[in-house]
Amino acid sequence: MRYLLLIHQGETPTPRDPEAWARLSEAEQQAVFADYQAINQTPGVTPGEQMGPPEAATTVRVEDGRPLVTDGPFAAMKEALGGYLFYEADDLDAAIALAARIPAARLGGAVEVRPVGGW
Amino acid sequence: MSTPVEQAFRDHWGRVLAALIGFLGDFERAEEAAQEAFAIAAERWPRDGAPDHPAAWLLTTGRNRAINRIRRERALAAKLPLLEPPRPQADQPAIPDERLELIFTCCHPALAVEAQVALTLRTLGGLTTEQIARAFLVPEATMAQRLVRAKRKVKAAGIPFRVPEGETLRERLGGVLAVVYLIFNAGYSAPPAQGELAAEAIRLGRALAELLxxxxxxxxxxxxxxxxxxxxxxxxxxxxxxxxxxxxxxxxxxxxxxxxxxxxxxxxxxxxxxxxxxxxxxxxxxAQDPPDWPQLAALYGELARLTGSPVVELNRAIAVAEAEGPAAGLALADALPLERFHYLHATRGELLGRLGRDAEARDAYRRALALVHDDAERRLLERRLAALG
Structure with missing residues (x-):
């Protein structure tokens, strides 16, 4: 099955916020880079492209047939989406195991796993 | 006296269904096939006599029915490669036991707990949707929808039909045991109509102990x-x-x-x-007479450490009261953050009463009464309050 892993950064420190990022030790920062690299090189993984920051996002809804465009990420989602990747896995347990290796999942964010395709 | 088909249903439904799910890879198809197999048994066994190996007979019949159905649906080309050729079965009593795979699937953490409970009772227990709905006091339509959604998620999300290994087994087993205990408690604390749940939970517990x-x-x-x-x-x-x-x-x-x-x-x-x-x-x-209260207090302490539950601490307070006297128990109970929990106040009422502090005891019972929902528990509290005079 093919899964889309949506990475919600939540409170996760990222290099985009240098102040928060600096709260991680050098070793922790290196671990985050190494973990993402290992995940991207895992067989079955198709890495997503780097996403722009939430501030650069625009949200589109359609009301009464007209596009209603608002600034920022989808408001109903408390934490903005930070990244994504595709994973070709045997089953949900394999996808959960990969999701659990994504640093955001342990640093205050979460990873949403959704099957894609085959509908 | 139950008929051989009823007996076979109780003994083998879960196992036959589990084997069919393992074979077909699809909950809904497997359930249909199992139902058909039992329906055919109900028709034939009284006439022809029950087979020597009912479970193998039911599995073979269900399997053949499912294959015929798939053929009829003309999905032959797409689906047949998924099916192994059926092994010759009639005189072969060994059928795969995939109940463990099935229970780990039903209790997968990607399903909501209510869905885990419902799916476990439906598939392994063979309870009808109506019986499960009645036991959990929800309308039948709600329960039917809950089951359909759960089965769809199993399929759509790719929840595996497999017993997890290593570290994952330990984690997941906790979830499976919690579902079984939840079923037991739903049956245990309830009126007799739900008593079947407690028996079902014990059956599931026996299967788990046997398989693990x-x-x-x-x-x-x-x-x-x-x-x-x-x-x-x-x-x-x-x-x-x-x-x-x-x-x-x-x-x-x-x-x-x-x-x-x-x-x-x-x-x-x-x-x-x-x-x-x-x-x-x-x-x-x-269950010992008299209970070993110091030992009980120690075990409650151990359990509180494992679960971090203040309710367990309350039980420890009661054991300490028996072992060391009501004042020691009361001191522990008074420190617990359980203001909204009627058992805390009921316990305080009991201990205060033993200490001869009747006015405070009455107050405690009244607070418990203001929080209690269950009628039988309410009457028990009223009796204890009245006994204080």
């Missing part, structure tokens, strides 16, 4: 349920709850108590020190 013989917690949970169940008849007298200390011990089922103790020994021998083993040890001590 090295897992101490599986034996611990079974021991716990059997020990509770042994005291079932003594818990209610003329519709009123009876406290453990006031129970008529002649109503306890001695055979069941002995079985529960043996199961506990087994779990302890496996090195079990987990929450279910400790709870079973507590239940076994409570």
């Amino acid at each position: 013989p090295a897992e101490a917690e599986a034996h611990g949970l079974l021991a716990l349920m059997v020990l509770h169940d042994a005291r079932h008849d003594a818990r209610v007298r003329e519709g009123e709850l009876v406290l453990l200390a006031d129970q008529d011990r002649s109503l306890w089922d001695a055979e069941r108590l002995a079985e529960g103790r043996a199961l506990l020994e087994r779990a302890l021998a496996l090195g079990g020190r987990g929450p279910y083993v400790v709870q079973a040890a507590i239940a076994a001590l409570h």
